[in-house]
Amino acid sequence: MKLIYTYISLLISLLLSLLLLKGFFLGWFTERKKKQYHPISSTVFHQLLNFGRLHHYHTDLARRHTTFRLFGVGNSEIYTANPANVEYMLKTNFTNYAKGTYHYDILSGLLGDGIFAVDGEKWRHQRKIASYEFSTKVLRDSSSVVFRRNAAKLAHIVSDAATSNQEMDMQDLFMKSTLDSIFKVGFGLELNSLCGSSEEGRRFAEAFDESSVLTFWHYVDPLWKLKKRFNIGSEAMLQEKKKSIDEFVYKLIQSKKEQMSGQRDSMEKEDILSRFLALSHEDPVNMNDCYLRDIILNFIIAGKDTTALTLSWFVYMISKNTVVQEKIAREVKEATHAQDSSSIDQFTTSMREEALNKMHHLHAALTETLRLYPPVPVDGKFCLADDTLPDGFEVRKGDMVAYLPYAMGRMKFIWGEDAEVFRPERWIDDDGIFQPESPFKFTAFQAGPRICLGKEFAYRQMKIFAAVLLHFFRFKLSDKKKTVKYRTMITLHIDEGLYVQAYHA
Template sequence: MDFLSNITIPLTAIAATLLISILALKIFAGIGPEKKKKKRYHPVAGTIYHQMLEFHRLHDYHTDLARKYKNFRLVGLDHNQVYITDPANVEYILKTNFDNYGKESYHYDRLADFFGDGIFAVDGDKWRHQRKVASYDFSTRILRVFSSGVFQSNAAKLAHKVSEYANYNQAMDAQDLFMKSTMDSIFKVAFGIELNTLYGSSEEGNAFGKAFDDSSEVTLWRYVDIFWKMKRFLNIGTEFELKRNIKVLDDFLYKLIHRKKELILSQKDPMKKEDILSRFLELSKDDPKNINDRYLRDIILNFIIAGKDTTAITLSWFFYMLCVNPHVQEKVAQEVKVIMEANDRTPIDEFATSLTEEAINKMNYLHAALTETLRLYPGVPVDSKVCRSDDTLPDGFDVGRGDVVAYTPYAMGRMRFLWGEDAEVFRPERWLDDDGVFQPESSFKFTAFQAGLRTCLGKEFAYRQMKIFAAVLLRFFTFKLTDKNKQVKYRTMLTLHISEGLQLQAFSRGI
C-alpha cells in the first residue's frame, strides 16, 4: 500500500498547516516573543508534519536528524515530539523516572482499534496484569520445553519447503516463508492451535496474516496523518481499509477463542495446559467481567506481533545480511556443523530434533550475528512514551507535559558515538570477546528488546526460535540474493518488514 500516492489533503490545508507550523517553530525555538529564559529545550529539527513527506523512509529520516543533533525535537500544534539516542536519556524514561512516561491517550487512541487493551497499548493495572501472567508463563520449564519442540518441528518443515525450491532451482520469498512459519509457531505455542499456513492449508490464516500486516501499516500512518480521526469518523481512505482489515482479524480471532474453549471442555485431563491462552482462559473463570472474549482477543493479537512479526523480520534481515556478507554465512554454518557434530547424512528432521538448548547456547557466533542484525534492523524501529509532567532529562534539556519522547532503536544502531566509526558495518565480531564468547551490551544502548520495566519478556524465547531456525537452514543450504543489484528497503510499519519481500535462492550444501 503506497500511502503517499493516496494523500488527498487540499492545498489550502497544507499551506495553512505549514504557516502555523512555522509560527510554532519560531515560538518553540525561542525566536518569538514567548521565549522562556528558564527552560532549555532540545534543538528543533523540523515539524512533526515533515514526517508525512518522509514516511516512505521515516526511520532513515530520524537517523539523519539524530546524526546531526543526537537528541532533537519535532514541533507541532499541540505537542512536541522529542527523539533521543543518548542511552542515559533512554534509561531515564524506561527505568529511573518510569512512572512519568506512559502510553496515555495519545498512544491508546491510535493503537486501540488494532491492539485493543493488549499489553502494547495500555498502562496501569491492565499492563501489570498481562505482564504478570506472561512473565509467569515465560519462566516455566514446561513452556520452554514445549516451545523448543514446536520450533524444532517447524524449522524442519521450513527446511523441507526450502528444499523444494532448491531442487527446482526456484527463487523464493524468504520473508513470506518466515512469516508463515513463525505464525504457525506462535499459534501452537501461545494458543495450542495447529495453523499450518506454511503449506497453504489455512486460507483463513493467510488472509489473517495479510490483514494483520496492512493494519500495522495504517496504524503507524495515524502517527503522521493529522486527519486520521476525521477519516475514521467519515469511514474513508486508510481508515476504511483499517476497519475492513480489523473485521478480518476479529472474525478469525473470535473463532479461535471459541474453538479453544471447546477444546478445553473436551479435554480428559483439564489440568494439562501447555499454551498461554489456556492459562488466560483459566483466569477468566475467576474474573469473567474483566477477562472476556474481547480482552482475550486483544491479548492474542499482542502476542502475535511479539511472537510472529519481530522474529520473522529479524530472520529475514539476518539472511539478507548473510547474503550480502557470505563470509559471515560460512562462519555461522561452520560453527553449527562443528558444535552439532552431526553425520553428513543426518536427515533434516533428526538434525532439528538434536538442536537442544545446551547445543544452541554454545553457538556464540550465531548469537552475535543475530544480535548484530537486531542492532541495525530492530524489529520495532521506534518506540515512544508520553511525558506526564514537566521534566528534565539527564542531558540537561527539558520536556513538557504532553510531549512525546521517543527512543529510536533503528537510529541508535547507526550512531557512531555509540558503536564507533564502523557503526553502519555488519560486524558480528563486535559482540565477541577474545575467546569468541558473546558479550552483551547495556539494554539502554542496545534497545531492540526495550529495557527497564518494559524489557521484552520473550527475549530468550525469540533468540531460541531464531537460532533453531537459522541452524537448521544453514546446516543444509547456502543462500544467495536472486538479484544482487536490487535495493532492499523496509516497509514503514509498526515493525520493520522488508518491502516487497526477500527474494533468495537456496542451494543444497550436499552434505
C-alpha cells in the first residue's frame, strides 16, 4: 500500500507541477518584466519527491541560488540562506514577516495557540510571562539542580552499559532525560521516563514525536486538508496521536490545579505552569484548559527536542572526532578541579556555574554542533505586504518566506571553505575564549523579537550533561560504517536513533 500511495503522490505531483509551470508561463512571465523576483528552482511538489532528504535538497538549491523560489498552489515559497535577508525578516522589518494563517493552519493542529504557532497578542502574552520566568534567579538555580540530578541518573545508566559492554541509543536516553527535566522545571512534575517508571510518559512522548512527523508532512503534502476533512490516511493517524497527547496533558493540568487549590499565593511561582494557572483565575475565559494545553506542548517541544537533539548530534560528532572528545574531557577536569576518585553523584552535585563558564571548548563544540545540525532546520514566515528584500528581489503579499539554518551552516560564503567540517576552534579566539557570531549568521536560536528565550537555559543543561558524561566516559559509534541520517520532521531527529558504546574514562 505504501508503494501504491507513493506512486499516486508522484503522479499527482508531476501533474500539479505541469499546471503550475503552465500558469507561470501564461501569467508570471509578463510580471517578471516589470519586477525582479528570485530565481525559480522548481515547484513545491519537488519537496514531496525529496522529503526524505529535504534539508539536503534545500542546501543543494541554496548553493546554486542563495535565495530561491518554489512555485506552489496560489502562492510562492521563498527560501533564503542570505544573512542580510534573515536580519531583515527577523529584525528590520519584523512586523511584515509573521507566522500568518499559512503556518498557523499547518502547526495549530498539534501546537494549537502556543507561542510557536501564533502572532499578535497571544504571542506577546506568552512571551512576556515566559520572559519573566527565564530571567528569575529562582528558575536558574532550581533548573540547575534538576539538570544535575538528571545528568547523574543518565550517567549511572551509561555506566551500567559501559560495564556490560552494551550499546545504547543515546538519542532515546537524551530525549527521556530532557523530557524529565522540562516536566519538573516547567510543570513541577516528576515524570521519571528515563528510569522507565512512567508508562503514561512513554506513550505521551511517542505520540508527541509521531505527531511532529505528521504535522511537518503538511508542508509538502498538497492533499493534507482534504485528508483532514475526511479524516483519512495520515490525518486520521494524527488525530489518533493527538487523543493520547491531550489525555495526558489535560490530566496534568487537572493534577496541578488540585495541587494549587487553597495555596495559590505560595505556589504560583513554583514552575511555569503554576504561573499560567494563577493567571487563569484572573482571566478564565481566555486562559482556559485548551489554551494551557497549547502552552504546555510548545514548552515541551522547546525544552525537550531542541536540547536532546543537540546533545545527540554532539555525541555523534565527538564519537567521530576523538581529539575533540579528549580536549573537552581535559577542560572539564581542569574547570571543576575534580578528583579521579569522585563518584558520579559527588562530581555532579559539586559542579557549579563558575566551572561551567570556564568550559569554552565545550561551549564551542556544542555551538559547532548547532551550526551543522540546528534543531529547527528550516523556519518559515508569512509575508503580510509586498516588499523588497536586501538582495534587491521582490516578495509578494501571501508568499511563504523561510530561512534555512541547516543549509546556512553549510554555506562556504558564510563559514569559509571548511564550512562542512566540524571544527569547534572556529569559535575560539587566540586567548582560548569563546566568541559568538551574529545571530543572523548563526541562526540556531532565531534572532530579533522572536529570539529564543531559553538560549542560556539550554546551554546550561547541555553543558552539565556533556561535562558529566565526558568526565566519566568516552564514546564511539557502534557501527562506524552506518550512515547516520536525519528524520524529516519539525525538529532534526536522528533517524532510527544514535547507537554508541561507552567506555569508562
